[in-house]
Amino acid sequence: MITLIGKELAKEGVSFVFYGAAEECSDCRFKASCVDSLKEGHRYTITEVRDVEQKCPIHECEKVKVVVVENGEFTILTDSKGIFEGSSFDFNRKGCSNKDCDFRDMCFPEGISKEEKGFYVKDLGKFKDCPRGNSLEKCIVKIHD
Template sequence: MITLIGEKLAKKGLTFIYHGPAKACEDCRYKSVCIDPLETGRIYKIKEVKETEHTCPIHENGKVKVVEVEKANIEALIDAKMAFEGSVILFEAPECDEECNMRSLCFPEGLKSSNKCKIKKNLGRFDKCKKGYKLNKVLLEIISR
C-alpha cells in the first residue's frame, strides 16, 4: 500500500504506528493517498521509499516522501494450544489484570481482539506467566481487521 511520510522518517525498514490524522489533513489534496489507506492504531513497516516528494505543512522541513508500506508483523503471547506455525487464529488477549514486564506481549500495540492473524513463527514456550497460563511467544501477521 502507498502512503506519504515525513522526509526525515522515510527510511526502508522503519516501523511506525498510525495514530490518526492531524486537523490540517482534513482538507489536504493528498489525503486519499496519505492517510486514507492507513488504519488507526496499526503498526506499519516501510518496504520501499520512492523518489517522489510533496509539500506538507505538518512535517518537519515541509516535505513528505511517497513510501510503500505493509502492516508489520507483531510479537505476542498466545495460548500454547493454538501456537502452530502457519495456522490462522482470531487473536484474543488473555483475561488478566496483573502488572508484569510481559504485559505488552499479551496486549500488543497494533493488534486488536478478534483480529484474524496467521502465525508466522512460533518463538517458543513462555513460562513466566503470573496467572499460570501456558503461553507461547509467536510472530503474527494480521490478515484482516
C-alpha cells in the same frame, strides 16, 4: 499499499502505528493517498522508499516521502493451543488483571486490536516467565490485509 510519511521517518524497515489523521489533513489534496488507506490503530512496516517528495506542514522538515507499507509483524504471547506456522488465528486475548507486568505489551501489543484476524509467521517456543503461571507461547504474527 502506498502512503506518505515524514521525510525523516522514511526508511525501509521502520514500523509505525497509525493513530489517525491530523486535523490539517482534512483539506489536503494528498489525503486519499496519504491517510485514507491506513487503518487507525494498526501497525505498518515500510518496505520501500520512493524518491518522490511532497510538501507537508505537519511533519518536522515539512516534507513527506512516498513509501510502500505492509501490515507490520508483532511478537506476541498467546495461549499455547493451536499454534502452527502459517496457520490463521483470531486475536482475542482475554483480560489480565496484572497491569504492572513486564510482559504486558506482548500480551496486548499496540497496533493490534481484539478479535483481529491474522496468521502465525513463526513460533518462538514456550514462554515460561508469566508471573501468573499461564501457559503461553511466544510467536511472531502478522495481521491479514
